Amino acid sequence: MDQVAVPEHAVAESAVAEPHAEGQQHPIRVYLVIWALLFVFSTFSYLVDYFHFHGVLRWSLIIAFMLVKAACIVAIFMHMAWERLALKFAILAPPLFLLILIGLMAVEGDYTFLTRLTAFLR
Amino acid sequence: MANHVSTAHGESTPPGLRGVVSDWSADKQAFPVPWGKAMMWIFLLSDTFIFTCFLTGYMNVRISTTVPWPNPSEIFSLDIAGRHIPMILIAIMTMVLITSSGTMAMAVNFGYRRNRANTAALMLITAGFGATFVAMQAFEWTKLIVEGVRPWGNPWGAPQFGSCFFMITGFHGLHVSAGVVYLSVVASRVWRGFYDRKGSYETVEITGLYWHFVDLVWVFIFALFYLW
Numbered sequence: 001m002d003q004v005a006v007p008e009h010a011v012a013e014s015a016v017a018e019p020h021a022e023g024q025q026h027p028i029r030v031y032l033v034i035w036a037l038l039f040v041f042s043t044f045s046y047l048v049d050y051f052h053f054h055g056v057l058r059w060s061l062i063i064a065f066m067l068v069k070a071a072c073i074v075a076i077f078m079h080m081a082w083e084r085l086a087l088k089f090a091i092l093a094p095p096l097f098l099l100i101l102i103g104l105m106a107v108e109g110d111y112t113f114l115t116r117l118t119a120f121l122r
Numbered sequence: 123m124a125n126h127v128s129t130a131h132g133e134s135t136p137p138g139l140r141g142v143v144s145d146w147s148a149d150k151q152a153f154p155v156p157w158g159k160a161m162m163w164i165f166l167l168s169d170t171f172i173f174t175c176f177l178t179g180y181m182n183v184r185i186s187t188t189v190p191w192p193n194p195s196e197i198f199s200l201d202i203a204g205r206h207i208p209m210i211l212i213a214i215m216t217m218v219l220i221t222s223s224g225t226m227a228m229a230v231n232f233g234y235r236r237n238r239a240n241t242a243a244l245m246l247i248t249a250g251f252g253a254t255f256v257a258m259q260a261f262e263w264t265k266l267i268v269e270g271v272r273p274w275g276n277p278w279g280a281p282q283f284g285s286c287f288f289m290i291t292g293f294h295g296l297h298v299s300a301g302v303v304y305l306s307v308v309a310s311r312v313w314r315g316f317y318d319r320k321g322s323y324e325t326v327e328i329t330g331l332y333w334h335f336v337d338l339v340w341v342f343i344f345a346l347f348y349l350w
Contacts, residue, residue: 023233023234023322023323023324023327025235026231031224031227032224034227035220035223035227038220038223038224042213042217042220042344045344045349046213046216048349049208049209049348049349050208050209059350066341066344066345066346070338070341070342073337073341074334076227077226077227077334077337078330078335083155084141084145084153085138085139085141085142086141086145086146086153087153087155087160087163089142090153090163091163091164091166091167094171095167095170098170098171098178101174101175102174102178105178105181105182106181106182108182109181109182109185109186112182113185113186113187116188117188120188
């Protein structure tokens, strides 16, 4: 129902181009739902701060809302959900290596912290 | 949906992992999307690494400091109508950016429906929200600088707070500002019918990818810098 007739000259022009030339057409409803969800989850993350949650509860809630919002944006707004698996892998797999960097720097930060404690705060 | 894609030569490629193998090993274009879109994705991938390096650096200095980290909830609070509301400016900025992401998604949708006027208008609205965001950020920076925050120190605690704040939000603000210019240029081309003559509105989607990415980065900054 949302397929809009493409003018004939456009078809002729895009025939030489990629099969994707017609582009990503999805019902507007999908975008509105995701849009609403983003507002809801942003409000939730704000409320985590507003109600002064602390410790593990605060951090896990913040991370959870962050990841849900990121997934909504990448999958729907950026159309990744509808791309072929080859493109998904090429774009989404490399950032996983960043987890190694984050892990290493967390360990390094702890080490620096302990070194400072023993060296400066005696 | 777009799982079974016919190539220019007419044969169809399988979905799933077999599709990955055939996409990457066959004697054909690896990604059946417009080249500009593939390139924008790869640019955004590199940008992901840049922002992750910033946020990881911030994590590292925050873990390793022996001085208490300033409380962002208090620093970014505002007094509105006599009430003290924590973090309200950042919450409003978040909402502005999400709103702009929504209008951008609508613009892409109208673009593929070849609705020239709506596409251009929605892109300009998106750019307007982006400019609003940058203005609020300028207000935020001014407030903090007046209160004595510098890259090398601040009145409340760990001196690293300032350098992390200015670097991370500065780079993000720069991306938003560039996005506003980018959006305005593409919107004016949409308005003049450039993409109707070209026969494809894919540039609008590519611009949208950049804009959504800017919103995506803010999601991480909001969670990890402001809320943590």
